[in-house]
Amino acid sequence: MVVALPFDTDGGFGTRARIGLIVLETDQTIEAEARRLRLEGVDWYHARIANDAEVTADTLTSMEQRLPQTAALLPTAFEFDAIGYACTSAATLIGEARVTNAIQTAHPGVPCTTPITAAVDAFRALDVGRLAVVTPYSAMVTAPIVDHFESAGLSVAAVGSFLESNDLVVARITEESIAEAVRQIAADGACDAVFVSCTSLRTFGVIELLEAELDLPVVSSNLALLWRLLRLSGVDDEVTGLGSLFRLQV
Secondary structure: OOOOOOOOOOOOOOOOEEEEEEEEOOOOOHHHHHHOOOOOOEEEEEEEEOOOOEOOHHHHHHHHHHHHHHHOOOOHHHOOOEEEEEOHHHHHHHOHHHHHHHHHOOOOOOOEEOHHHHHHHHHHHOOOOEEEEEEOOOHHHHHHHHHHHHHOOOEEEEEEEOOOOEHHHHOOOOHHHHHHHHHHHOOOOOOOEEEEOOOOOOOOOOHHHHHHHHOOOEEEHHHHHHHHHHHHOOOOOOOOOOOOHHHOOO
16 A cells, blocks of 8 residues: 655746757767756756768758757756857857757747857857957858857957867867967957857866956857857856956846
8 A cells, every 4th residue: 555645836947947959969078067056946847869980061050950859858847047059159159049949849938149149148248349369160051150159249359269060079178278379369469358159168177267368358159149048048146266257247
């Protein structure tokens, strides 16, 4: 005989905000960096989208058709406050409107964003006009990132890339290498901020150090995306150790 036991319920996890992330199958970084935020009552829920580890324009844009079914893996019963598509280069090529439409087929009315859109929002909030950009991509995949910023009214003063097309390798590029790349690309003093593009690149351990050293905002894809998703969810907490963006009250 099974004894019926009494129980109570509460709001569970995510009582302040439940945020969905559509993460690349090959991504090894953004989930770990999201966990470092440690915001009480804020929880992140992930669904992985199939992708090719080799990053080309074709492999990136092919994800568009898989976005609706991947978004549907994030349960609507969770009542998400915001959902992000965690791929900078694919979102740039597919376009913000089409990404949002694909996600909202499963989650009507839920605010959505991407790393590239969040980065533009971040630099506007930081009152930045001239960027230096660091990417891991080929020149062909890097060019649309630059074009997107310039079409949004942000000038790009310098661009550098690791020229590594395999996403599994990109996730293993050391933070020290990334920091040195930021220093090198910002060295001529022509920029107001540096953007580190790609959700696979690890930066959370060096952002604060670089900003203090360069006296410039340094914003990565993950930093911008997580910041914007939190703001869309009504969470405006200051987070220490992650640079000037997370000290903004906007």
